[in-house]
Amino acid sequence: MEIKKTAMDGTLESSDIQITVSKGTNGVNIDLTSDVKERFGDDIIATIKKVASDFQLDNVNIKAVDQGALDCVIKARAITAIQRALGNSEEPAWEAL
Amino acid sequence: MDAQIRDINLANPDEFEEWKNFLESLGIANFSGAEVDPLDGTIGLFEGDKLVGTGSYSENILKYIGVCHKDTSNGVYFNKVVSSLLTRLGQLGVFHVFVFTKPQYSKSFQHVGFSEIVQSENAAFLETGNYNIKDYLAEIPHLAGDDISAIVMNANPFTLGHRYLVEAAAKRSKHVYVFVVSTDKSLFNSKERLELVKEGTKDLENVEVVSGGDYLVSYATFPSYFLKSDKSKVVYQTTIDALVFKEWIAKNLNIKTRFLGTEPESKTTDVYNEVLRDVLPPEVKVEVIPRKENGSGDIISARTVRLAIKNDNISSIRNIVPTSTYDFIENHLGELQDRIKKGMKIDGN
Numbered sequence: 001m002e003i004k005k006t007a008m009d010g011t012l013e014s015s016d017i018q019i020t021v022s023k024g025t026n027g028v029n030i031d032l033t034s035d036v037k038e039r040f041g042d043d044i045i046a047t048i049k050k051v052a053s054d055f056q057l058d059n060v061n062i063k064a065v066d067q068g069a070l071d072c073v074i075k076a077r078a079i080t081a082i083q084r085a086l087g088n089s090e091e092p093a094w095e096a097l
Numbered sequence: 098m099d100a101q102i103r104d105i106n107l108a109n110p111d112e113f114e115e116w117k118n119f120l121e122s123l124g125i126a127n128f129s130g131a132e133v134d135p136l137d138g139t140i141g142l143f144e145g146d147k148l149v150g151t152g153s154y155s156e157n158i159l160k161y162i163g164v165c166h167k168d169t170s171n172g173v174y175f176n177k178v179v180s181s182l183l184t185r186l187g188q189l190g191v192f193h194v195f196v197f198t199k200p201q202y203s204k205s206f207q208h209v210g211f212s213e214i215v216q217s218e219n220a221a222f223l224e225t226g227n228y229n230i231k232d233y234l235a236e237i238p239h240l241a242g243d244d245i246s247a248i249v250m251n252a253n254p255f256t257l258g259h260r261y262l263v264e265a266a267a268k269r270s271k272h273v274y275v276f277v278v279s280t281d282k283s284l285f286n287s288k289e290r291l292e293l294v295k296e297g298t299k300d301l302e303n304v305e306v307v308s309g310g311d312y313l314v315s316y317a318t319f320p321s322y323f324l325k326s327d328k329s330k331v332v333y334q335t336t337i338d339a340l341v342f343k344e345w346i347a348k349n350l351n352i353k354t355r356f357l358g359t360e361p362e363s364k365t366t367d368v369y370n371e372v373l374r375d376v377l378p379p380e381v382k383v384e385v386i387p388r389k390e391n392g393s394g395d396i397i398s399a400r401t402v403r404l405a406i407k408n409d410n411i412s413s414i415r416n417i418v419p420t421s422t423y424d425f426i427e428n429h430l431g432e433l434q435d436r437i438k439k440g441m442k443i444d445g446n
Contacts, residue, residue, distance in 0.1 A: 006227045008187040012180035012209045014173065020192060022227035033210045061227065065210030067176065 001056050007084030010069075010077040017069035019048070019077045021085040024059040028052050034066035047071055051078040055086070055093070100149055100174065102181045105141040107133065116141065119148045123163040136160060140181055142174055150174040152182045156316060159196040172205065179209050183225070193226040195311070197337070214312075215340040222337045230341075233310045234349045237274075240305060244271035246354035246384075247347070249313050251399075253283040254426070255293040256418050258358070258397030261389035266356040267301050269384075274352065276309040280316040284403055284433065284441050289425070296421035312341050319369075328368055335369045339376035347381045354382045361388070362398065402426070403443040406433050 006022040030045050037044075048062055062078075069077070083089045107113045116139065117128050135155045142150030142164070150164035159182055164174040186194055196206055203213050203221040211223040214230055224230070246266050252259050266273045277294050279287040287308070295306045309315065319338045346352065355377055360366035374383045388396045397417045405414045411426055418426070426433065437443055 006190075006192045008184070008192065011184065012176040014176070018180065018183070018210065020187075020227055022192065033208075035208075063210065063225075063227065 001086060003057065003060050003082075003085045004087050005085060007081050009081040009084065010073075012065060012067055014067050015069055015073065017044075017064055017066045017074050017077050019074075019081040020063040021081045022061045022063075024061040026059065028057060028060055028062070030062045030064060032064045032066065034064075034068075036066070036068060043071070044069075044074055047074045048078045051075060051082065055082050057082070060085075100142045100144050100177065102140055102142055102177065105139040105151065107136065107139055115148055116151060119151060119165075120161060120163050123165065125161065125163055132160075138185065140178070140185070142178055142181075150178045152178040154182055154186060154194075157186065157191045157194050157311075158316070159194060162196070162198070172208070175205055176209055179206070193224065193228040193311070195222070195224050197222055215337060215344055217333075217336045217340055220333055220337055222341070230312055230345050233312055234345065237307050237350065238305060239350060240272045240274075242271050243351065243353065245274070245350065245352050246270035246272070246356055247274040247276060247342075247350075247352045248356045248358075249276045249278065249309060249342075250294070250358075251278040251283060251314065252285075252290045252294050253399050254285045254290060254402060254418070255297045255422050256397050256399050256402060258389050258399070258417070259294070260297055260419060261397075262356065262358045262386050263298050263301065263304060265386045266354075267303055269356075270354060271303060273301075273304045273356075274350065275304060275306045276313045276346075277306065278314045279308045279310055280314075282316060284406075284436060284443055293422050293425060297419040312346065314338060314369075328364075331365055331368045332372055335372040336376060338369075339373050342373075343377050343381055347377075352381060354384055357383060357385045359385060359388050361396065362400070400444065403437075406430065407437050407443055409434070 003021060003023045006020065008018065008020045010016050010018040012018050028049060030048055032041055032045055034041060034044060044064065044066060048064060052060055079093055083093055105112050105116050107116065136153045137155055139151065139153040141148050152162040153160045162178060164178055166174050183194060196211065198206060198221050200216050200221045203216060203223060206223050207213060211225040212229060214222045214224055248262060248266055250259055263273065263275055275294060275298065277291045281287050291306065291308055298304045298306060319334045355373060357370050357373065377383050390396055402414050402418060405411050406426060411430065415423055
């Protein structure tokens with residue numbers, strides 16, 4: 001699927017993650033800012049990548065600013081941001097749930 | 098107590114006073130109309146009725162961010178304010194966001210996902226979002242060779258004076274980039290200005306006309322170019338602008354010389370040129386090309402053109418603009434005059 005517009009979900013508050021999804025041309029790119037990047041960066045990126053692949057996104061730029069979010073939060077924020085970017089927030093995301 | 102975000106209406110004198118007092122207690126001092134009027138929105142973080150944090154935005158630039166974290170652990174309120182501002186801008190469809198701040202706060206912004214573009218002695222310039230300076234540079238055609246120069250112009254509109262400057266640069270170097278300021282605060286909008294520069298230099302084969310984007314003399318890097326400001330402010334902003342040019346644009350595009358035109362009638366441009374001469378060398382050489390005069394000893398100025406449009410006297414400018422610019426003005430005269438009537442300033446830049 002193709003990203004139509006840039007969209008964002010999440011906040012910069014503690015235990016949350018802010019995810020911005022925008023059009024890409026060169027595969028799935030994830031730019032992560034996190035205090036725990038060294039220990040958990042790979043896990044966070046893997047979680048976001050999994051959501052992107054559930055939505056069958058081939059080209060997308062994702063900016064993630066993490067403030068220590070749990071896995072379920074990361075997944076929820078990624079799903080919402082992607083759905084907003086695809087313009088189909090109204091429908092349940094069966095492919096990703 | 099949990100702090101809540103609420104809108105602050107700066108047009109309300111009581112709210113303005115509270116906001117101003119709060120920021121003054123944090124060492125922020127400038128509340129002149131030129132600074133405050135362009136703000137598009139202001140939010141406050143409140144503990145009950147007490148203001149403990151605030152932030153504003155003007156287009157895609159964050160301003161007047163201040164938080165008091167006496168009663169919380171570091172960063173909680175700051176993150177909350179920045180987060181709310183980014184969400185707010187996101188709802189408006191703005192995702193590429195800049196901030197100017199003191200160098201000691203650069204780290205706090207980096208912690209919430211901003212990247213520092215440049216830092217000077219007394220300011221840092223950062224951006225975040227779905228686009229960055231590397232994306233901008235990737236969009237510009239990269240020219241081969243070592244003898245590459247650049248000119249930055251607003252060209253409001255493109256005159257034979259601009260043409261003279263471009264020709265001089267084109268003679269002296271193998272390739273010339275002409276960056277056209279893209280901020281829409283001028284009589285001719287950015288698309289029109291870019292198009293007229295392209296048209297007016299079409300015959301010069303070694304000239305590449307590109308948009309300056311958000312990074313060259315833009316409303317983000319250099320607001321004083323578009324707003325009246327005192328000299329220290331202009332120096333502070335132009336230093337950032339010059340550093341962006343030197344450390345990113347010139348470095349990436351292999352630009353070795355920056356050509357400047359003189360501007361006897363604009364103090365801001367004078368200060369800007371002074372700062373460029375100070376910041377750019379030795380990596381980028383600065384060369385000044387004196388102004389072209391018309392036959393009678395007057396300099397050619399785009400301001401003359403704008404005045405002629407206002408005074409409905411465009412035949413007087415036929416010999417100071419290229420045909421392409423003249424034709425455009427002739428065909429869009431009513432529209433341009435309408436913009437002036439609606440309040441577009443024509444005596445600034």
